[in-house]
Amino acid sequence: MGLLTGKVALITGGGGGIGRGIARRFAREGACVVVAEIDSKAGAQVADELSALGGEGLFIKTDVTDKTSLLGAVDAAVEAFGGVDILVNNAFVPTPNVLFEEKTDEMLEQTLTSTIKASWWAMQACLPHMRQRGGGKIINFFSIDVDIGAWLHADYNTAKAGIIGLTRSAAAEWGRFNITVNAIAPTAMGATFHKMAAENPEFKERAAAMRPLGRCGDPEEDIGPAALFLASDLSRYVTGETLHVDGGLHLPGYNSRPQGTPIIDV
Numbered sequence: 052m053g054l055l056t057g058k059v060a061l062i063t064g065g066g067g068g069i070g071r072g073i074a075r076r077f078a079r080e081g082a083c084v085v086v087a088e089i090d091s092k093a094g095a096q097v098a099d100e101l102s103a104l105g106g107e108g109l110f111i112k113t114d115v116t117d118k119t120s121l122l123g124a125v126d127a128a129v130e131a132f133g134g135v136d137i138l139v140n141n142a143f144v145p146t147p148n149v150l151f152e153e154k155t156d157e158m159l160e161q162t163l164t165s166t167i168k169a170s171w172w173a174m175q176a177c178l179p180h181m182r183q184r185g186g187g188k189i190i191n192f193f194s195i196d197v198d199i200g201a202w203l204h205a206d207y208n209t210a211k212a213g214i215i216g217l218t219r220s221a222a223a224e225w226g227r228f229n230i231t232v233n234a235i236a237p238t239a240m241g242a243t244f245h246k247m248a249a250e251n252p253e254f255k256e257r258a259a260a261m262r263p264l265g266r267c268g269d270p271e272e273d274i275g276p277a278a279l280f281l282a283s284d285l286s287r288y289v290t291g292e293t294l295h296v297d298g299g300l301h302l303p304g305y306n307s308r309p310q311g312t313p314i315i316d317v
Contacts, residue, residue, distance in 0.1 A: 053081030053105070054283040059132040061085040061124065063115050063173065064142025066093035068241030072270025073139055073278040078106025080279060083132045087113035087124040087142070107132075115142045115169035116161065125176040135180045137188045137282045140170040143210075145243075148203035159206045166210040167217060174221060178228070186229030188282045191218045193236040193293050195300060201307040215293060222291035231290040233281045238297040239268035263299030273298075 060077050064070040066088030074084045078101035086101075086108060088094030094110040101108030109131050113124040128135050144165040146158040170191055181187030194211045196204050214234060222232040240248075244267070248255045259266050268274060277296040280286050295301045 053079065054279060054285070055106075055137070056081035058136040058282075059083045059085070059128060059134055060137035060139065060282065061087055061128050061135055061173070061177070062139040062141055063087045063113065063121075063124075063169065065139075066090050066097050066110075068243075069237055069239050069270045069274050070139070070141040071097050072239065072272075072275045073141070074101060074108070075104060075271045076275025076279050077137070077282065078102075078104040078108065080283070081106055082137070083107040084109070085124065085128040085131070085135075086110045087115070087121070089114050089142075113142075115173075116144060116164045118168075118172050121169060121172050122176050125173065125180070129180055134184050135177045135187065136184060137190070138173055138177045139190045139278065139282075140173055141192055142169065143192075143207075146206055150203060151205040154206050159209070162206040162210045163213075166207075167213045170214065170217060174217075174232075178225070178230075181230050182228050187231075188286075189218075189221065189230065189232040190278055190281050191232070191234045193218075193234045195236055195238065195295070195297060195304070196307075198301060199304045199307060202309060202312075203307070218293070219291050226290055231281070231286060233286070233290060234293040235274070235277055235281070236293055236295045236297065236301065237268065237274045237277070238262075238300055239270045239274050241270060261300060261303065261305055262297065263302055266298060268296070268298055 060082045062074050065074045065086035077084050084101050086094045086098050098108030098110035111124045111127045114120040191214050197208045197211045218234045
């Protein structure tokens, strides 16, 4: 018996990076996992992997910026497995890394929709199913970028700050339904990390050196267990919390100012 045997988890953006790592970890603990992913090839591949790990995987092509698509993924999970016990709001759609004054309304709307609105929609859609099953677990995603005011991420920082408000509000109100709502602030070797490492051979070593633990996180072995804790009965008395899973990076923080940016720009 695994920690999630008999549980049904829906993970947005489960086709790669941290989402895939969490999906694999959940499957190893016996969960049925719905991989809600926009990339059909990646999503189907991960679903196949999960079945081989001892769980059960189901890929549902999902665009989290489309409310109908996202609600359809919840309906598919219920139809396939009878309900939803765990919701992981992992997906988001990135925008170009440009200065705050160059961010457009379209970029802001895309980021707000793929983070706050998507999480909001999925949480409300899962609520009746979790209530029917006597409780549930919701995991949202925060970012260290908010804490340090990361350059070139003004829209992302704004949205992720809102995720904390959403997480705490739901935790306060939905505790009466035995639903816990928490957030993870992770850093790990996902798709973006590997892209940057390929472009700069020194990137991985520099990134590891910034962390007190001296290494970069693995999505399945480092982020996955934290998500597993919040998704299982091990965290039955934990709600409204934000858990940093970043090798200690939040302690020193980091300087995100692009090289060559003048101190005074007039």
